[in-house]
Amino acid sequence: xxxxxxxxxxxxxxxxxxxxxxxxxxxxxxxxxxxxxxxxxxxxxxxxxxxxxxxxxxxxxxxxxxxxxxxxxxxxxxxxxxxxxxxxxxxxxxxxxxxxxxxxxxxxxxxxx
Amino acid sequence: xxxxxxxxxxxxxxxxxxxxxxxxxxxxxxxxxxxxxxxxxxxxxxxxxxxxxxxxxxxxxxxxxxxxxxxxxxxxxxxxxxxxxxxxxxxxxxxxxxxxxxxxxxxxxxxxxxxx
Numbered sequence: 001x002x003x004x005x006x007x008x009x010x011x012x013x014x015x016x017x018x019x020x021x022x023x024x025x026x027x028x029x030x031x032x033x034x035x036x037x038x039x040x041x042x043x044x045x046x047x048x049x050x051x052x053x054x055x056x057x058x059x060x061x062x063x064x065x066x067x068x069x070x071x072x073x074x075x076x077x078x079x080x081x082x083x084x085x086x087x088x089x090x091x092x093x094x095x096x097x098x099x100x101x102x103x104x105x106x107x108x109x110x111x112x113x
Numbered sequence: 114x115x116x117x118x119x120x121x122x123x124x125x126x127x128x129x130x131x132x133x134x135x136x137x138x139x140x141x142x143x144x145x146x147x148x149x150x151x152x153x154x155x156x157x158x159x160x161x162x163x164x165x166x167x168x169x170x171x172x173x174x175x176x177x178x179x180x181x182x183x184x185x186x187x188x189x190x191x192x193x194x195x196x197x198x199x200x201x202x203x204x205x206x207x208x209x210x211x212x213x214x215x216x217x218x219x220x221x222x223x224x225x226x227x228x229x
Contacts, residue, residue: 006156033216040122042202042221043157058216059114090156101147102217104156 003027006091006105013078013085013112021076021108023091030095032074033102036060037088046089049074078110085112115140117205119220127228132193134223136203137185143205146186147217148177151200160201161188193227200224 004025013019023032031050035043045058049068063082068074074093078085088109094102116139126132138146144165149157163170163177163186170177174193179186190197204217 035219040221042119043217043219045216045218048216092156101159101162104149104158106156107154 004091004093004103004105006089006108008108009106011108011110013110015112016080018077018079019085019110021078021089021091021110023074023076023105025072025074025093025103027093027103028071029093029103030071031093032068033092033094034058034064034066034074034076035090035092037090037107043090046076085110115143115205115207115218117203117218117220119203119223121223122221123224123226125226125228126193128193128195130193132188132190132197132225132227134188134201134203134225135185136187136205136220137183138205138218139184140205140207141184142207145206145208146177146179147204148175148188149202149204149219151202151222153199157202190225193225195227195229198225198227 007022033048034046037043044060046064047066049055052071055066055068065077088107090107091105092102119136147162148160150160151157161172161175161177163179174191176189200222202222203220206217
C-alpha cells in the first residue's frame with residue numbers, strides 16, 4: 001500500500017540531546033514537509049523540500065535541521081538548540097507542480113525530559 | 114505571508130444537527146483551500162478541498178463554500194454523527210503552474226464534538 005510512514009510513534013529524549021525523526025513515503029511524491037503541532041497552535045511549517053537535495057526553511061526552522069538525499073526520505077533532526085522541542089511532529093508529502101493534496105503521516109510525539 | 118484565522122475553536126452539536134466552521138485568509142493570491150480532519154493521536158486527513166475558480170463544492174454530508182471577495186471559506190457538515198467528532202483544520206496556499214512554493218498555512222483548528 002502506498003503511504004507516508006513516520007517512526008517512531010513515541011520518542012523520549014533527555015534535554016541537550018539531538019534526536020532524528022524518520023519520514024518515508026512510497027507515493028513517488030516530489031515534495032515533502034515537516035510540521036510541528038502544539039495544542040491550540042495548529043500546524044506550523046518547519047522545513048519543506050520540493051526536490052531531492054534541496055530544502056527551504058519554513059516559519060519555525062530554528063533549532064531543526066533536515067536532509068533530502070533520497071526522494072522517498074526526509075528525516076528531521078531536532079537539535080539541542082531547539083528551546084522547546086516537546087511537541088507532535090507531522091510529516092507530509094505531495095506531488096509538485098500544481099497538484100494540491102498533501103498526505104500526512106501518523107505523527108511522532110517527542111517528549112524531552 | 115499568508116495568515117489564516119479559524120472560528121470557532123470549539124463546537125459542540127447534537128447528533129443530526131449541522132456544524133459550520135469558518136476561516137478567513139489574508140493573501141489574495143491564495144487559490145487552494147483544503148480542509149483536514151484529525152482524530153486523536155493521528156495525522157490529518159483531507160476531507161474536502163476547493164479551488165478559487167468555484168464557489169461551492171459538495172461531497173455527501175460535507176460542503177465547502179468560498180467567497181473570494183471577502184476572503185473567507187467555510188466547512189458545512191450536515192446530519193452530524195458521533196464519528197464526525199474530531200479536530201478540523203482549514204488551510205490556504207497558492208498553487209501555480211510553475212509549482213514553486215507550495216506551502217500550506219493552517220488555521221488553529223476547531224474541536225468538534227457531536228453528542229449522541
